[in-house]
Amino acid sequence: MKTLVPSLLLAGMLSAPAWAQAVKRSDYPIQAVSFTQVKLADSFWLPRLKTNTEVTIPASFQRCEATNRVKNFEMAAARQGKFATIFPFDDTDIYKTIEGAAYSLKLYPDEKLDQYMDELIRKVAAAQEPDGYLYTARTIDPAHPHNWAGPERWVKERELSHELYNSGHLYEAAVAHYEATGKKNLLGIALKNADLVCSVFGPGKRAVAPGHEIVEMGLVKLYRVTGKPEYLSTAKFFLDQRGHYQYDPKSPDPWRNGSYWQDHKPVVAQKEAEGHAVRAEYLYSAMADVAALTGDQQLLAAVDSIWENMVSRKLYVTGGTGAVPGGERFGANYELPNTTAYNETCAAVANVYWNQRMFQLHGEAKYIDIMEKVLYNGLISGVGLDGKSFFYSNAMQIKNSASFPQTEPARAGWFDCSCCPTNLARLMPSLPGYVYAQRGRDVYANLFISGTTDLRVNNKPVRITQQHNYPWQGNLKFTVNQAATADFNLLVRLPGWARGEAVPSDLYRFASSETPKITIQVNGKPTEYTTRNGYAVLSRKWRQNDVVEVQLPMDVRQVVAHPKVQDDLGKVALQRGPVVYCAEWKDNQGKASNLIVPAATTFTTSFQPQVLNGIMQLQATVPAVQVDAATTSISTTRQTLTAIPYYAWANRGKGEMTVWFPQQLTDVDLISRKAPEVTVGK
Template structure:
């Protein structure tokens, strides 16, 4: 009983229904310190969170209004009209933006935003049918529902309708709103819908493997709030339905054998990351949730195997996932092309959720290493520095050739399927909840983001203040402030990149260099420390204003890929700290695809506060391939290569970009193919 109440406090709930206070339950051994208890003061992230609050969220609401997403709810409440947008999952753009706005309210209280949310929630509640069903694509005109919806509820849930996907995002938004505000107006809507879902689906009732996962994660969150066992059992039921669908063996579409939906095998038998990447990573997050809450060892073994496959064979150097545009899906092992890399921004969001849960299961730094790689590279690349322009897909190379297949060469303000902008809007303000974690007397410092957190350790209040200029500099400072002597372990993550490990697998490795050294001082004196699962364990009786200083090496490293990654043979990428770099046309005489980086190249790093909202820029003199004036002969010349963080590209117009650089000239690629357009969308 006592344990359960503490775990609820750890996730920031402001009130606990009586039902939740009746029994002890298993859970993640490590609990994240709630976003409500971490206050940021960070030069890198705080401006981004402020931009999300001031620009991204208002723009998202405005676009939801302008594109009739809000009107759909108004028509559903009136039970008349014609569904006014394109996709039946357009409801979720409102839910996700409400979620982001709720987190944002905790960071930046805003009575006007709170009032707008209340008005919007009233419209959502009015659109809900009496039994709890909420799906505007049917409710507006049940006799003529959206083509993807089917003639009756749930009949196309597995493939097209997204009824349960909508429900899952509703639940996630409702819990965030409740945690941030203490209000139950949206939570009550979500609980009514969840009760309907639980009454419809389950043993002896309707069965389906939800076509687009997230309802499982949402049900788990409602279970945490209420303690209602039906929510957890229904989440597990949805997981258990996978691999039971009968497929036509004569199908000529091999990736639709069920793997696209992760429905080709029972979840406990799945070993590889397959299919639509966003759906998959939401599923894997739910598998981790249910494994933690039920102790299901088969489920745990499966999600461990899938994670190992992803990080060893299907992860881009930027942390992106989902290589193949057709189906927005994972490719085969080592299938990681650069110009056609899909890397949906939503997949980066889902990858953060998944890796956080894997860390909470196992307490190993490698999961936060991957999470950090995603955050500083593949995720924030998805939103422009203006906060209102986005990438749906995230290529690793853009060539100046109309005949070369590639993904989006420039950002857009919105998409017909606009899941990515609203997913970013909800993740960004939740970032404080990823900085620290706790397991009894073990306090984990996972992300190096300046700010303060207030904890209870052994029933004693402890404040930890973090001060740094990360990711540009490697000096980290933690000040522990406790009213009385506090005996606990401070576990500071020793990033893989600072220990000479590019990723926690052999998929990428750093070129040989001097062995990196990490130094740690306590109160100004060098200290010996033990390591555990990638963390420095600082065990002591902490006194007021004890100071821990950590120095991480910030050398520029060349990254090489596993030789099985065909696109990266003979090439290197550049990384400094957690940040992966690229060359963009703007800084390199209008091109980027002609630059070579020999193994002996030495880069200098300099901070440019005036450039791209302040970046650490890399420069070196390298060979560059040139055509003569008549375009008839090829030569190389020495040229300054300027590299910028990958996340900052495409903020200054359209042009070439590359992450991977040939080490030497081995061939000249003469391109004469016809254009092969690549589209984006669900």
């Protein structure tokens, strides 16, 4: 059955048909202010977004060309050749890079980039089969498809083929491209594919729980653009198919009991974060989407429970998730090892998506607190300061000793499975869409990033400008501008870390119970305010050039973990503002694993503009363990510990690094003169 979308019909769908306008749809009670309405101007994120535009995205496109990802589409269009890359999901690297480039065009208009994308989209269109099927690993040579794909369409979708995963990333890219450019060329391809998917899957038709989730999120985005109910109902159908996996007890991988791809229980019965972390967090994002759009209370209760489990049992102090390398998956409760931590960069991207949705459901600052932790730590650690070198996994400790010999990891420009670089390419330029949100007359300031936003409150135009030097300084400034007096509530997030809360659970806490004071002024005068769900609610009739100033405490805090986290017993991590720190070999006499941070340690801070593109550096005098391997004698000396933001490590060569520091000497790992090399990483 052909499901072509004629241009006239497509235009009608996108202009919101009368029936769609007449029916009031359920949705998130809080809506994000679109990335198209926010313009950044800060010194922390804007240079990163510029690097993403000038380096990361061009490098991703170039590498898609050089590694034959583009050639796969050209051969699929010709219906001849041999699939030229490794994995059947390699198509998505092109989709994700297009998505990032589309967002980037709003920040930095670029006619050449726009034209290049149009040419790439023409190649994607030519590779699409007449009924909408788009999967180069089969289309190139249907008689000899990729061995993960199976002999027929969809037959290995649960386990290996990634056919629907490819579709999901296509949909996400198409919506971003349409919203950023107004063009419908990629969107038409996506709608044609989505109509095929909806015709194949559903009640009384083919059923499957997609093996690598994201098609559900993509279908929801297409539903928002078109109002077509089949897209939402099919997304929900995919969620409802989970829990039917038949586990083979003879499997050589006992963890593949269905939980690897979240298929061990119906979604409404799942209570913990389990399995492959990226797949899981895409699933949980889709659960939030469908719960918001359908009002499904069972889905809502399940995703709430899963979030609580993740934040209270399975989250690294940097916001990383997915502790176990085997299966790139969540471990058991409190299983958070440091030297073998996996923390896939893609999982950090997915965690941002998930927490944004949880905030939109509930309006609580704790979700943005976790998002912020991920953004400033476990996410940007995944990309080098050069914008073209990456980590697939993000370790918490690198050491080289007799009992733990390893080669220190180096960032790589590309991977055989290069999902992480292209995921970063699409996430980074979408950041403006996470800064503000709105619910009626409530305007939420979620992220503290200098720039301006233009929105409407009570049908009146309002501009809000942020000016500050966050995350290095805690003095925030918001200026409200509008043509006439506007009556609305400005809700400024009071970060958990500024209220004495390391995370919104007992998984981590600050060693000191002191709670520094947050002060807020309006037009230079202290103001009274109420708090709601972690926000300061500033309710007033705003006048032209009203100024809100918020002072957040920026003390260096020692963080301790729950006693059930075995690897962190007797240790502390360091945090200042939202930024988690580490010690790296480069600044600490060639080592990092021998440093001790007693409870009474006092740190000094200094901004170093020439170091690692500009960082706030921490220093303290601490004991350092010295081991003479020849005589096995042990001593401690006093030396300066220099700590840098965790995100900046591994940009100056290979060597030791640690996030957690022992508070006292309890045991010594003898340092070998030359440890044997082993290969680490993927």
